[in-house]
Amino acid sequence: MSGAITQPLGRKRAMQLVNIPFLTAWLLFHFSEEPWQIFLALSITGVSGGLLEAPVLTYVAEITQPHLRGILSSTSSMAVMLGILSQFLLGALLRWRTIVLINCAVPILSFVLLIFVPETPIWLISKKKFDEARKSIAWLRGWVPVQNVENEFQELCKQRLQEETRHVKSELTEDLTNKMDGTKKPSNIENLKLYSTKQFLWPYFVVSLVFFLSHFNGNTTLQIYAIKIFSTLKTPIDKYYATVILGIVQFLGCIICVVFVNILGKRTINFISLLGSGICFIVVATYAYFIDVKYFEDTVKINGTSNATHESTFNEVPIQDFRWIPVTFLVASAFLSYVGIKILPWILTGEVYFSKVRATASGISGGTGYIFSFLANKIFLSMVSCFTLPGVFWFYGTVSVVGTILLYFLLPETEGKSLFEITEHFAGRNNLTNSVRRKKIQHSSGKNNEAFEPDIHNGHVESRL
Template identity: 45%
Template sequence: MAPLTKENNLLNEAHHYGYKKNFRTALPQLLAVSVKNLLLLGYGMTLGFPTILIPAVKEPVEGENLHLESSEISWISSINLIVVPVGCALSGIVTSPLGRRRAMQMVNVPFFIAWLIFHFSTNTGHLYGALFLTGLAGGLLEAPVLTYVAEITQPHLRGALTATSTLCITIGVFTQFLFGLLFYWRTVALINIIFTILAVIALCFVPESPHWLVSRKRHNEAMESLQWLRGWTSKEVVEDELKDIQALYKRKEAGTEDQEETLKEKIVLYLDKTFLVPYFLVSFSFFVGHFSGMTTLQTYAVTIFQMLEAPIDKYYATLILGILQILGSITCVMLVHYTGKRPLTFFSTATAGICCLLVAVYEGYIKSNLVLNITTTFDDFNNTTLTDVVNNDLNNPYSWIPTALLLIVAFVTSAGIRLLPWILIGEVFSTKTRSGAAGLASAIGYIFGFLTNKIYISMLEKLSILGTYTLYGFICLIGCLVFYFILPETEGKALIDIENHFAGVKRLTNEVYKTKKKEYVEASKMRDLKGTSNPTFEGDNAI
């Protein structure tokens, strides 16, 4: 009767706590992911820093010894992004032996060194070296960050907690816009070091991944980690989940007896449509996201707002841009579970495409016609050039139009297409290819980011603003159409169902799966008794 009494006590406890117990289970996962996000906050700072660095070295203040030409500036905006894939390729090899938590701490070392180099830089080589380090560190953090989140979170929290990663990167970018408004760029580099140190310290207070601990046969520590992550609970609550993890790694060990055969099988897996089709989907999402105009706007924000003759100070416009990116990311985090990914993606790409085309129309036609009308009406301005007339806000009351349109682009892309590929990475690949595919997909995303920034100045010179934003607009609209046919609705779906969709076994519906409240309470009781499920086992018992 003892086991039955114990089970009844656990059921009564689950029924008594109700919502509070669910919240208590979610809270430590939220805390652990938030601490991990400090690392991504620092990475976002490295992406936003070129935005305030570029205008400072293009038109330096008195006493500044760094003065860069346009060809050098194009590398400032992109060199870190092209190095990231190198870090991604090395990420698993370099960081896996250290453990997820320790690897995330060690990645902060190159960030720390890079900020010091930025502060004390005296020539272009120093800037390039610091950007190389930030790009390398950004790639190295991919494996421990993505793996850590997947290995500690529950399925029903996975989507929202994964989306917070991009949100924190966006906040990191925004801090640079804000700091750039308040401080000189060399001072900003020193301030950024503080966040690097905070990330290292905070990571000391969260547990290591139970999966990694089991893989190192540190089972007692894995038990303690699960107890912490599932609400500082007892061993009995998580013992079944620990057994599942242990069984998983026993199967992996049994499958590595013939390493040569396993290697051949892995090569075949990456040539199968279960990898190629999802990889195309994620890669296309990255392509549309970067060529939606937002990547270049984020990097060249100050100069773009100056070029478009923003009716407010270009630095304040950049600050508003950062705020709207954050609000867009928050919108995505809050809505994705209810609306699903498809509606957010359609709205995001269609709206961004229309706004980019309107910017092109304004700059190519409306603005030029406005100049002719103004010069025809004001005959007293015979000695005034067309540019002088347009730059006069009294004569050009519509100068707010392109600025407003680009700010809308910042919001809608952050609410959809910019976050989409990062969420899909953790969902669309099969169990056997998920870890390797995540690195390959991340790499292609950063390559697209590099290309977007690197060719932007050349595009302006050859195509002008009219041609550049027309291209961005058509890419978004075509992307919206393509997504309608190739993007399945994965929100709330079990990983095994998503895998079967891309394998051609059974197609997913476009319905968003939501657990009814009553079913969720009953499922919560069973999780408390049997151990909380993890994405690794979601295919068998997803809620």
């Protein structure tokens, strides 16, 4: 639903309005007296979180310059991890009702701060609000004079016109065909046809593949079942401390992604992330196999024997001194995942779709990601029952290795490229190179920042968006 409300309302207004149900949910948590009120509050936060996907992803993609888009897009995932860590820390100090009351400040502050930022220039141009679009670009480029952004504004208008022209030509061709057939399709059917074109289907396939890899590389289930996994593998540190360490390294991984995505590019950093996390799970799977840990002790009997028999067998294994292996490599896999593959699909979602469908397509992609997340967690215990814990971890490792190979051939390098270039690539009208386009940063104040530097590429000027 997030894309459906984002396109007509605008990215900024949609982000503001979604804070209202968030605030309602936190207040309901605080004043709840019955279990159903807790479940209702959880449902509201779930829906609100989903509604937030399209406007945030689209807004960040449409306001940032190419050399900053990867950095700023990855900060959204870093903010999520920071939020989770804050709840862990507050949970150790305060009662939960006090914590949710403190959390009420977040949507209120967010709503107020969003008043002071502009709508995206691309959305304003699509609504023919040209003066507001100029002011938006000038504000976003460091509060420069409006006349300094005229070149960028004209380029954005030119790109929008090219998209509109192609759409009109397509409609005229369709109308001519309909007249010859004696039929006329309604306008909503025409809009739906935008989602049957290569320009939508190809990037949607790539984003869906990356979402699948991010959830079936093992770390989605590790985050949910960490205590059970660490307990079963008899890690040498407290299982609850281990989960806190997981949260910390995931946050650190996000920071590393923010710092290095502009240097290494999205392709390289995600190859490192996906392949590295896959190797970690293969190592843990092999360790669990050699110490004969097949199932979770508290739920399944092993080969008809009791859990106690299984535990005694474990204690007789001579390699028990190597119990640091699973916790080390599982924590490493969590760190490596958040360096890249956990964040990549959210970055791509805001980049790869053309402007006419960007908001709705971002919502569809986010929904697809949540479906994969649900499936990964839902079938995990069943997979362990069928394939054993080592078998499932080997599966995760295999998915990561095969996924790295697939992304090598399917994922173009979008770092430093304009939105127009990226969408033209997925439409089949040009090909992106796999090199990172870097911009030499010039230190200047917002007052004399010219905002738009001509970037000659393939014989024409590209907007810095």
